[in-house]
Amino acid sequence: MEKQKRFLLPESELPRQWYNIQADMINKPLPPIHPQTKEPLSADDLAHIFAAECARQELDQTHSWIDIPDEVRERYKAYRSTPLVRAYALEQALGTPAHIYFKNESVNPLGSHKINSALPQCYYCKQEGVTNVTTETGAGQWGAALSYAAKTFGLECAVYQVKISMQQKPYRSSIMRTFGATVEGSPSMSTRAGKDIITRDPHHPGSLGTAISEAIELATTTPNCKYTLGSVLNHVSLHQTVIGLEAEKQMEMAGEYPDTIIACFGGGSNFGGLAFPFMRHQLQKGNGKSSNGKWIDFIAAEPSSCPKLTKGKFEYDFGDSAGYTPLLPMFTLGHDFKPANIHAGGLRYHGAGTIVSQLLKDGYMRGVDIPQTESFKAGLLFAQTEGIIPAPESGHAIAATIREALACKKTGEEKVILFNLSGHGLIDMTAYDSFLNGDLTDPVYEG
């Protein structure tokens, strides 16, 4: 009997709805509040900066399932389902009895899971008569995805990319320009927020927090322009649940059920996208116990230099550096936290999304901290065994997976581990060069 390595769904079985975990949570996420009035914000309030439908989804705590529009599903079909892959070669290299699976979002157009939310956000904007979208991006995975999605729906697109990431990965801004987007390094001199940051700190490397401030300022000062976000927010995680919904069916094809689910963690959207559909069985009162009778161990892998899940405080904080966003209830290192210049640009964010923050508080999941060099060591082993060079962000998920798999080697447990390969690292080769040359450091959090 030949061993099957990849599991794919027929197009007819692609999800027709996203899963909205908010509806099933026992303790609902606290609402976003207005910084001055401290009043909870309504969908109408949020619709000043976001597409109205995204604003509605953001606060929907009622409907467990939300229809994927046909026009979005048609475009998903260009690349979905993504493969669920059994990592036999990695297992063998580790000598672990664990069964390791990964959901390969790196084969998506533009190389990461980000396209899953870029498409619906641009679709809703188009439907609502918006002509321009803007956003922030770190490593550039989100900016690239949004640039393509905007092009496919006929919208103009402007991206603020974190300055240090832009310098580390110059090809990413080329990719965005290839799709017709305008790209600006953040902090920039093109916004009030950017100028203020540069005035205080001329050498500020930028962060997702600074880039969000600039994009929001552009959106609120430009006619018919909406802001879009690539992670953190509830509606983004909602769109990403296509990952986990597919993975659930694919694990069934493989005849296994995960004991452990792992994803890297920046704002929470790739983690939530994979985890929430599995978590729903546990929220719906324990009827989804894993094969060994235990609940699934959900692990979010964050950089040890930006450890909001393990060392942050749960409190209301701004989502951006300048304080333009509503206050959000989240685990945070403080909105003025300046992350170290690690290569995993997508994880350089001070806070965790509100859903994940509540789930962490309630004990449904846990965070682990991964030093930068451990993430690249893991990425290198994965590349050399499975043939795919992972994004530095995804390297954190792989490192956490390797820790779990090596623990199984000690105990002899045949755990089933599922992780999300959120993206490839082909645009991040300078980072791998630094690692191979022994130049990479392990910045420490000094909170």
Add this chain to the structure above:
Amino acid sequence: MEKQKRFLLPESELPRQWYNIQADMINKPLPPIHPQTKEPLSADDLAHIFAAECARQELDQTHSWIDIPDEVRERYKAYRSTPLVRAYALEQALGTPAHIYFKNESVNPLGSHKINSALPQCYYCKQEGVTNVTTETGAGQWGAALSYAAKTFGLECAVYQVKISMQQKPYRSSIMRTFGATVEGSPSMSTRAGKDIITRDPHHPGSLGTAISEAIELATTTPNCKYTLGSVLNHVSLHQTVIGLEAEKQMEMAGEYPDTIIACFGGGSNFGGLAFPFMRHQLQKGNGKSSNGKWIDFIAAEPSSCPKLTKGKFEYDFGDSAGYTPLLPMFTLGHDFKPANIHAGGLRYHGAGTIVSQLLKDGYMRGVDIPQTESFKAGLLFAQTEGIIPAPESGHAIAATIREALACKKTGEEKVILFNLSGHGLIDMTAYDSFLNGDLTDPVYEG
């Protein structure tokens, strides 16, 4: 009824044999001959530089089908079948009645079709007790694939990369190093052949011809080291027929049959890989006429600055610059031809493989010449519609496809066009930058 966009085969239906077109050709390819004695070479002669099994396959004009070893097929399963995709968005942008399909080899590990032959070549080397492999590479797609394949079979790997391509695409050598390979720019000072070229022309940008000379020299002067080639030779095209064999089944799933089959052309392996399995029906006396009752129009798209198919001579010539290889019967621009510095590094080769040369001579296929800027214009349109940034090489196939599709627009014909997307262009973003900035030129062939 929803339109299906992607067609994939279950793992159980992946090919178990490669198709050896030589066995079915009416006029067999002429043999390689020894430069001095002019005697035809035997498999034993070729086995001095190649794996013995590859040498045997190279000259096999008897067996139409050759088994894919289990260990290779297991590794194919990590990424095969590759998707056959209907390019609805591209069709719409062109306003063509043609149905355009592409075989997406860009989702392979390392980003191109090259892995399909790198795996068996390294497998045979390992089986035969070889410890080191070496090769040439242009853009680096082949070198990257070989580096991974060598790593997976436990071989050491040294790559000579064409100097100009190395400078144009620095990430590719980083990728090779990530898989543990040694990379040297060609012409280099590390070989007699390289030194001779640099002495004559200190600013020689390198070509596949110079890099082949250096790799062969290394292989023949290093114990237990074999040379591997990424295109041109018969056994390489043989391995690549997995592409066309899959595509044939996938076109059947789509309920269509191609009128036109297009691939870009460097040495001929991605072209042959897609075309030969379809061509076999025509070689086997016309029982494979396409849906409109005509024979398939096989089109090889080459750069207009390196036009061996349309402007080369059919004659015996060396495969490399220094004259280390056997003499091969091929359409050639002369082994000392110095190709212009176009970004499609994989197409900068003076000659065509012997099988394709014979088929071209016998009228089974045709070549078309694509100027550099047309290939990038086509690549950009493809990216903006289908979301995948194509390799500059693949851009030539897309340009030829667009020409055919626009011809259909004039005539109203609903032709079914199938092309091979041989690789992605994420490592070639500097080339797209140049194109977007208006800096790209159209070098002219001055033969």
